[in-house]
């Protein structure tokens with residue numbers, strides 16, 4: 001997928017066949033193990049997954065924080081967020097945190113399929129999008145890690161939705177300090193202008209994909225870049241969100257690639 005043009009995820013091309021065969025081979029040689037208990041079979045086994053914390057509803061549709069009424073929190077209204085809907089099923093706590101950590105830092109790329117399936121449990125079944133776009137890493141981070149885990153997740157999501165994946169239209173212009181080191185009020189400023197869309201997107205409905213979100217500020221900045229080029233609707237999907245008022249998540253800093 002690296003550097004590829006727009007890929008029609010749903011077409012059963014030779015590349016698709018090879019990818020499927022590759023996945024099957026990898027699964028046979030290195031069966032995924034549960035990140036929490038080590039049982040072979042999946043990124044998280046059913047008993048461990050049952051202990052994962054789902055984000056409560058009702059929630060703000062733009063940042064997923066809990067609400068008592070309505071669908072937009074006061075902070076998102078104040079910031080005039082443009083993101084239409086942020087879909088996040090889980091809290092970034094064990095065992096989801098362990099699975100993401102293995103995916104991001106232990107080079108377990110094949111976990112992308114399982115994690116994408118878990119993330120997609122937050123999407124409404126009638127969601128209409130034209131294209132799936134990963135949140136780009138800062139180039140230096142991608143070089144360090146060798147791959148963009150958001151892009152791997154986004155590719156799986158595109159495949160499930162039978163929509164094209166476009167990993168080239170959105171670029172990150174600069175490195176930004178880690179979001180977790182900043183109070184929420186400054187996070188939007190921190191990432192403002194960090195993204196640019198490289199071509200017109202008039203009338204397009206776009207689903208952004210990232211692995212973990214903290215306040216949604218990065219996704220909001222990416223949304224604004226896409227809306228500036230005419231996107232009609234921008235929503236985002238992430239697997240997990242850091243718990244409320246917590247910046248000391250163990251093991252791995254969320255949004256550390258910012």
Ligand SMILES: [Zn+2]
Nearest residue numbers: 034037045048
């Ligand atoms: Zn387990």
Ligand SMILES: [Zn+2]
Nearest residue numbers: 060063073076
């Ligand atoms: Zn909100």
